[in-house]
Amino acid sequence: xxxxxxxxxxxxxxxxxxxxxxxxxxxxxxxxxxxxxxxxxxxxxxxxxxxxxxxxxxxxxxxxxxxxxxxxxxxxxxxxxxxxxxxxxxxxxxxxxxxxxxxxxxxxxxxxxxxxxxxxxxxxxxxxxxxxxxxxxxxxxxxxxxxxxxxxxxxxxxxxxxxxxxxxxxxxxxxxxxxxxxxxxxxxxxxxxxxxxxxxxxxxxxxxxxxxxxxxxxxxxxxxxxxxxxxxxxxxxxxxxxxxxxxxxxxxxxxxxxxxxxxxxxxxxxxxxxxxxxxxxxxxxxxxxxxxxxxxxxxxxx
Numbered sequence: 001x002x003x004x005x006x007x008x009x010x011x012x013x014x015x016x017x018x019x020x021x022x023x024x025x026x027x028x029x030x031x032x033x034x035x036x037x038x039x040x041x042x043x044x045x046x047x048x049x050x051x052x053x054x055x056x057x058x059x060x061x062x063x064x065x066x067x068x069x070x071x072x073x074x075x076x077x078x079x080x081x082x083x084x085x086x087x088x089x090x091x092x093x094x095x096x097x098x099x100x101x102x103x104x105x106x107x108x109x110x111x112x113x114x115x116x117x118x119x120x121x122x123x124x125x126x127x128x129x130x131x132x133x134x135x136x137x138x139x140x141x142x143x144x145x146x147x148x149x150x151x152x153x154x155x156x157x158x159x160x161x162x163x164x165x166x167x168x169x170x171x172x173x174x175x176x177x178x179x180x181x182x183x184x185x186x187x188x189x190x191x192x193x194x195x196x197x198x199x200x201x202x203x204x205x206x207x208x209x210x211x212x213x214x215x216x217x218x219x220x221x222x223x224x225x226x227x228x229x230x231x232x233x234x235x236x237x238x239x240x241x242x243x244x245x246x247x248x249x250x251x252x253x254x255x256x257x258x259x260x261x262x263x264x265x266x267x268x269x270x271x272x273x274x275x276x277x278x279x280x281x282x283x284x285x286x287x288x289x290x291x292x293x294x295x296x297x298x299x300x301x302x
Contacts, residue, residue: 012070031058031059050076050079083265093258105122107276107285109274110271112269118143124288127249162238251276253275
């Protein structure tokens, strides 16, 4: 082993520790080792064992891809394989993704990789991608480019300023937490897209009054429209508010990942599921799902 190899893995471990804002003592306690030994590893005076590299990686919550990088830096073989979704052993994963996406219709759902590139989506995603030019809808479109590019979804977002600020904040946090250079480059790219005029600042809180009912009822009067709902405080800071020919649709989303992955590709997949935030959006998406025109076939996995 080259004499500079321990210094290389030590420097990487020190970088991850600082990124997680942990002292040597705090990390040593998490990894069941001594602060003195950890100091020797970081400075290159001691070579960590393969098991120690993995224990430190786990304590630092290092992504699987970067755990392999740490092992290689210490002159060990990678511990985690990186498969293609087309591989035979990933058939159960493909089936699970297809099941989740199809079952979520008529609401949009999309599968993304670590760089927010679209792996596949369901037919209902057409409500968000309708009208986006083909150059942004290439073989592996990117969610942030599709959403924030001035030729993408951005002009149809009713709360573009708020949504853009939140999206950039999340992407920057992810880039900082992972140290991923490609994520950092993506953040810098989309950050430089033209920013909207500050016309959608948060509305002041409404005066106290009777709560809105979910629908017509005895003495309730007509159900409020989407514009009325948009001015009232809700459970989400910044919902996705999209202007469509049917009217303004309001949605929120949840993210799902695979538990305890042992494969780099699998560890980097996430499923974003969109849900309607109001009755108007629910009815509109259901009506859209009962037609065949606006919906396009889901992209294939691979």
